Amino acid sequence: MTESRERAWGKLIPLLQGAQAEQGYLSREALRRIARELRVPESRVYGVATFYAQFKLTPVGRQRVMVCRGTACHVRGGARVLATVKKELGLQEGETAADLSYTLETVACIGACALAPCLVVNDQVYGRLTPQKVAELFDKRRTP
């Protein structure tokens, strides 16, 4: 394999990130297109796309809820926050609502540890949560 081909493969992850930023997830067509562009086997692209937690291969909801399960959040009651979110949204971890309104995920740490426990909805960080506040948060979003 020539050096330039090897270096070209270095673009794989940024290309996947770009495609996901556009569509919200990585469709089969997107994976195929990137494989062709880089002249890389599709299996290779699939292997990388499934290795990293950031990449979604199914459509995601308009509101992406990421509940932090970092150590500080865990010690300050993150598990109850997650349980409340699951109840409010009616979703399990990793699931997307049928109407694509919400996707629920957990993330290992968003780095806002002093405000534990936290969750993020799209880009907005919510900290110092209690089960009460979580319920209020989703109530507000349901009835704007």
Add this chain to the structure above:
Amino acid sequence: MRTEQRLHLCRGTGCLSAGSDRLYEALSQEISRRGLGVQLKRTGCHGFCQRGPIVICEPQGFFYSAVQPQDAAEIVEALAKGHAVERLFYRDPKTNEPIPTYREIPFYKGQLRIILHNCGHIDPENIEEYLAVGGYQAARRALLEMTPEQVCAEVERSGLRGRGGAGFPTGRKWQLCRQAPGHEKFIICNADEGDPGAFMDRSILEADPHAVLEGMLIAAYAIGAKDGFIYVRAEYPLAVKRLRIAIAQARERGFLGKNIFKSGFDFDIEIFEGAGAFVCGEETALIASIEGKRGMPRPRPPYPVESGLWGRPTNINNVKTYASVPHIISNGADWYSKIGTDKSKGTAIFSLTGKVNNCGLVEVPMGTTLAEIIYEIGGGIPHNKRLKAVQTGGPSGGCLPAGLLNTPVDFDSLTALGSMMGSGGMVVMDEDTCIVDIARYFLDFTQKESCGKCAPCRLGTKQMLAILERITQGQGQMEDLARLERLAKSVKAGSLCGLGQTAPNPVLTTLRYFREEYEEHIKYKHCRAAVCKGLVKAPCSHSCPAGIDVPRYVRLIAAGRFADAVAVIREKIPFPSVCGLVCFHPCEAKCRRALIDEAIAIRALKRAAAERDDGHWKLKVKRSLPTGKRVAIVGSGPAGLTAAYYLARQGHAVTVFEAFEKPGGMMRYGIPDYRLPHDILDAEIAEIAAAGVEILTGTKIESLEELAGFDAIFLALGAHRGMKLGIPGEDEVGVLDCIDFLRRVKLGYKVELGERVAIIGGGNAAIDAARTALRLGAKATVPVADADQEVLDASRMARRLGAKEVRIIYRRSSTEMPASPEEVREALAEGVQIEFLTAPLRMTKENGSIRLDCVRMRLGPVDASGRRRPEPIPGSEFSISVDRVISAIGEAPEIPGGFGLRQTKWDTLLVDPDTLMTERPGVFAGGDVVTGPASVIEAIAVGRRAASSIDRYLGGDGDISEILIDPEEDAPFALEEGERPRVPMRTLKIPERLGGFREVELGYTAEEAISEARRCLMCDLEER
């Protein structure tokens, strides 16, 4: 030095999430509306995110916390007038005193902010500000005045070690990379801060990105690289944004690109966003990621310095390492090497989080102890909870117990204890954290993040996690602990990279330092923190030593069924009224309602039920055929009487021998009437006698031979012998022992106290003695801080009686004081003075009084119990003059020599932990005589266990359970929405209290009890 008025507004991720952008708008509008010449700057993270949004006024240094947009007008107005908004100042969490400037706030005062120097003081999106504080001068010096070899040598001389976790000497790494053959080399900054709980790299990138760029530039020059990458994790979008802006601005100014500083040196930086894989924090996995592959590590050697990115020599360092470099080049290696310890130079940054008052980023010299960081800077543990462990090093590190808090933080000391410093995460855990759950949590994390390439990590972590899951669900076996250790060793030895090699550390350290908690989960299905859902039905009943079904009786009270509630309580204890009045309620400490507003007043509810009993529980008591066996119980305290009761129900003939005049032990003689009226105690003891227990008072047993005719003996002698103070003058002046004092008062003897009384000690006994002394006519001195109408009434009335002053002298601080907070509060309200951090030195008779010489104390290093040991402050001695000294520093058992049993050095008895039998067959013991002074409910619980064990010994099945009320379908009531604080307990007014020993707490009315019970969250009905 800039002296114009500036307002620094933090726009780190934390403050932004709390609304600092809206605050910026509001401040901006106010300033322009008033036409003031105030500069409003947007800075990066100060590292004290918990207090955000943060605004700092310079040059004064005023620190405003939790600022809201509506505060903008007031802030600007204050600036215009030249003063400050006191309401927004930070307040000391213990004293509530406001501290105006950040330089005085202990959180910042204790730090040495070198790497974090600019964070919070400059606008990260404006390169001019970085230049104004000397930015890029170090790079200029390196590129124009030093050779690459000299740069490497300087960094090596400084002693800088990598801040990513491994701690490899940075200068040496650069040297190796520089010397590696090849023309194409790379510089990589590892900003994949994956340790959950760590956010210092994020803060630096958001607040001072140029420091990192400058460090990379210097490094690139040192090793001869033209291309640099910053690998930032995807979860830090703001950091990515600020880096892009910084790189663009650096390029514009010629600090990146071709011919930098006209030195002929080219260097540029590209940002690579991580895609969500913790393992990519490992250098070879990171490299694989940049190469477009799955983030799987490679075996080393060869190390990246020889063969890294695309096989080229590559230098990878952490964000903090690069950020340190400009300071070293500017100030010199000598300056840097003076900070820190011998082997660990410079400062370390920790993200201090978890159960600590001041959460945030802490930068201190290497060698600072954990205790200093957690107590001086962190402000200690909130809500007066006890520290259980401190976890450092993220998932690769370990948990250290409170007794090791004097450990200095550096690369080597923590590693020696089984933990590690790692990237700097420091999570504080308290008594409400389950350590087994923490081990499970970390293994869950590393198992998810394991890349799968090597079998030991992939399979080993999975199996370890499975074992921990079983233990936390109540299905653990004792062999599991040995299995965990074996697996841990294999995973450590066989894994390819740091993730696997360190994944077992949390398990190994928790097994090493917290083994009892594991054993409790396995043997007793008990989670002392009341966390593990598989074991804990409801935290309250789980924490009750006697296992009372708290949620059930609270629900019955909510339905107005008080007598039924008593039946539920009596299924587990024979003292519902006593406990309703004096129990120290471990249940309330774990009540989940406290997360919303306040814990349920479980003890008060128990009392409310007991007061409305109709006795129908008696219809269902257990009746057994007489067994013909005789049991002797020595001591009629809660342990003895409880054991007697249950043994009698099993059909045995029980005789209780009580040395004192009346039965009850500490319940009668140790607890004053204003807390536990004696007629209530008499009534509950009468029920026990009615069960067929013979109680012989005034009968002291001197040797076990006197009980030869009994088939089993239970020794529940308690601990009454007051410990001596051990200070000069103790015997000459006639120090009164606390328990002795309380007993004499109970028996009606007149005790001469004089006008001024000093009580030495800090437990409930000391408080009982103090409040009793007041009622005997001592004067209440009004402490200024608590002056309110009632207390003033008390002192006026007390002065009318010609009364005295009562002082408690305690050598530690209020946080460590063992007495229950409610008792302390009532004592202060009644006029007792408490001298904290004071210890007695000697006592002498002087002019008819006692001169008590004391010394002030301060809290020093942490001792093995995890508490800070008080040490005298030299030169702070002072004297007080009193008429009587009462000592209340603890009690020990007094066991007649004729018993011939082995005793520990604290004079307690030794028993088998499972059967409660002593070394003599058939002789059992329990309660304070075994544990030392504990509590009524713990003694009752032991009485139950003893009854069960003795019954088995006598040929029974050991089953003492009773059903006093038919089991019913759970009928939950509708849960209310919103917050509602606890229904307050009415108490006797202070003047009415001090005239005698009338009960202080007046109890709930039926309506109040029902209302309070309806606050219960019914945790036992929660879906699993």
